[in-house]
Amino acid sequence: xxxxxxxxxxxxxxxxxxxxxxxxxxxxxxxxxxxxxxxxxxxxxxxxxxxxxxxxxxxxxxxxxxxxxxxxxxxxxxxxxxxxxxxxxxxxxxxxxxxxxxxxxxxxxxxxxxxxxxxxxxxxxxxxxxxxxxxxxxxxxxxxxxxxxxxxxxxxxxxxxxxxxx
Amino acid sequence: xxxxxxxxxxxxxxxxxxxxxxxxxxxxxxxxxxxxxxxxxxxxxxxxxxxxxxxxxxxxxxxxxxxxxxxxxxxxxxxxxxxxxxxxxxxxxxxxxxxxxxxxxxxxxxxxxxxxxxxxxxxxxxxxxxxxxxxxxxxxxxxxxxxxxx
Numbered sequence: 022x023x024x025x026x027x028x029x030x031x032x033x034x035x036x037x038x039x040x041x042x043x044x045x046x047x048x049x050x051x052x053x054x055x056x057x058x059x060x061x062x063x064x065x066x067x068x069x070x071x072x073x074x075x076x077x078x079x080x081x082x083x084x085x086x087x088x089x090x091x092x093x094x095x096x097x098x099x100x101x102x103x104x105x106x107x108x109x110x111x112x113x114x115x116x117x118x119x120x121x122x123x124x125x126x127x128x129x130x131x132x133x134x135x136x137x138x139x140x141x142x143x144x145x146x147x148x149x150x151x152x153x154x155x156x157x158x159x160x161x162x163x164x165x166x167x168x169x170x171x172x173x174x175x176x177x178x179x180x181x182x183x184x185x186x187x
Numbered sequence: 188x189x190x191x192x193x194x195x196x197x198x199x200x201x202x203x204x205x206x207x208x209x210x211x212x213x214x215x216x217x218x219x220x221x222x223x224x225x226x227x228x229x230x231x232x233x234x235x236x237x238x239x240x241x242x243x244x245x246x247x248x249x250x251x252x253x254x255x256x257x258x259x260x261x262x263x264x265x266x267x268x269x270x271x272x273x274x275x276x277x278x279x280x281x282x283x284x285x286x287x288x289x290x291x292x293x294x295x296x297x298x299x300x301x302x303x304x305x306x307x308x309x310x311x312x313x314x315x316x317x318x319x320x321x322x323x324x325x326x327x328x329x330x331x332x333x334x335x336x337x
Contacts, residue, residue: 028245034222035246039253042215042227042298047261049208050201053270059198061320061327068198070205075301077209078216082306085217095224102225106294106311113311114318116293117300121319123285125326128272130297131290132229132254134283139255140262140269147276148283155287156234 030097043136049074052137054128061125216303219250228299229254230290293319 050056050070059068094100106113124130129137129148137145216227223246225232232247234240262269272279290296293315295304300319304312 031223031246032249034218035225035249036253036256038215038218038222038227039250039255040257041211041218041253042229042250043254043257044261045208045211045213045215047208047258047265047268048211049205051208052268053198054272054274055270056198058273058327058331061323062331063324064328064332066198068200070198070201073202073205074209074212075305077206077211078213078302079209079306081210081213082216082220082302083213085213085221086306089217089221092221095220096222098222098224100224101220104309109311109314112292113294113315116289116291117315117318118293118322119285119289120293120296121289121322122326123282123287123289124297124319125323126285126330127274127279127282129279129282129286130229131233131286132296132298135229135233135251136254136258137269139258140266141271144272144276144279148272148279148286151280151283152287152290153237155284155289156230156238156291157287159288159291160238160240 027097034097042132045078046133046136049077051130051133052140054133057128057130057133058125061128212298212302213306216298216306220303226299226303228295228303230286230296231294231299234291289319 046052051074056068057071059066060071120130127134127148129145131152134145134148134152138149219225219227225246227250232250236244236248236251258269274282286296293300295312295315297316297319300309300312300315305316
């Protein structure tokens with residue numbers, strides 16, 4: 022396959038995967054923040070439904086990874102994403118905790134809020150604008166630390182900018 | 188100590204649709220990994236698109252575009268599948284900031300760590316998922332039953 026056809030196929034299949042992701046979110050109930058908060062709220066009227074979203078998603082993905090685990094490279098790309106980090110460090114725990122605060126506050130995590138942006142309007146768009154601001158702020162801080170020879174970076178920047186968990 | 192005051196919510200237990208929707212999310216993650224070699228972690232995909240981090244942004248941009256187009260279609264066909272957040276715009280703005288900084292600092296969110304990471308038995312992802320679940324639960328406890336914030 023030529024380089025150009027490879028890119029076209031990547032774009033087409035990525036679009037399809039993104040569309041499928043939204044359909045999954047919508048069917049599962051993840052695009053209803055009230056339901057998400059009901060899942061996170063174990064103290065009162067706990068709605069355990071969303072635990073089943075994770076069971077379904079992990080069940081399918083884990084099984085597929087097992088079945089297709091011998092594949093040397095992806096169908097339309099040169100290589101699989103390389104996971105650079107293995108250490109359990111403060112940014113991992115701290116970042117997950119900050120994300121948890123935001124998720125609990127709103128009932129939105131990145132996937133559902135992005136899908137909701139074209140349906141639910143202003144509340145989702147305000148959330149996304151703030152999220153982009155937060156992502157950008159962290160990025161600027163990271164780059165500043167990486168170029169400052171007197172400081173150790175919070176998390177060592179990997180050789181390739183993409184080698185992260187997700 | 189004052190007893191916790193309960194917020195009554197009108198949500199129902201829907202394990203089958205949750206399982207089916209989850210399976211589609213898992214299928215989407217499987218497609219993106221085995222066709223494109225990429226992780227369907229939405230904070231990472233979206234972050235790389237808006238911050239311009241990845242050298243090959245086109246597939247990630249297409250993934251987000253696919254999400255948005257499907258949302259438009261689903262929103263038209265089944266409007267009830269999208270709900271409003273019970274929180275104020277101000278609270279949502281603060282929450283967005285936390286999610287933005289947190290997902291970049293911790294390298295992932297519900298999909299990247301919770302689905303993809305756990306599926307490959309990544310210890311980092313397992314610990315991250317336990318952390319954000321626990322903190323999100325505590326946040327709801329404080330916000331809904333102690334502060335009673337809207």
